[in-house]
Amino acid sequence: MAKAQTSPETTLQLKRTFAAPRDRVFRAWTDANILAQWFAPSPEYVAVVPEFEFRVGGRYRFEMRHKGGNVHRVTGVYREIDAPEKLVFTWEFDQVQESVVTIEFRELGPSSAEMILTHENLPSTEERDKHCYGWNGCLNQLDALLAK
Numbered sequence: 001m002a003k004a005q006t007s008p009e010t011t012l013q014l015k016r017t018f019a020a021p022r023d024r025v026f027r028a029w030t031d032a033n034i035l036a037q038w039f040a041p042s043p044e045y046v047a048v049v050p051e052f053e054f055r056v057g058g059r060y061r062f063e064m065r066h067k068g069g070n071v072h073r074v075t076g077v078y079r080e081i082d083a084p085e086k087l088v089f090t091w092e093f094d095q096v097q098e099s100v101v102t103i104e105f106r107e108l109g110p111s112s113a114e115m116i117l118t119h120e121n122l123p124s125t126e127e128r129d130k131h132c133y134g135w136n137g138c139l140n141q142l143d144a145l146l147a148k
């Protein structure tokens with residue numbers, strides 16, 4: 001598979017501040033049981049994590065199941081794990097071209113953390129915009145979970 005060139009048109013970057021310690025935000029990405037509670041673009045979806053090998057070189061598979069019957073699948077491989085500061089993994093959504101997600105976690109204080117999500121090598125600006133919508137929905141769900 002040819003590798004797409006990184007460009008601003010096919011790169012998405014989102015920053016979020018969470019009212020939770022950095023370790024807790026990082027753990028929400030690294031524990032399959034917690035991921036299943038928030039990893040979907042809206043409450044109309046149920047997240048399922050049928051495969052989760054959290055280690056460098058390990059594979060993952062997430063499914064987002066809409067109450068109307070649609071299922072979106074994401075697969076990939078963990079490339080870098082630097083707890084609790086950084087995650088890098090490949091991303092293949094519904095069998096569309098592989099891209100790369102980098103998540104950086106910054107401690108802002110004892111109960112506040114910033115997360116920077118960079119999603120590179122998306123196949124088009126249309127896919128970038130769709131992923132922007134999906135990622136923002138997921139991060140809203142994560143924010144709600146962390147606020148509990």
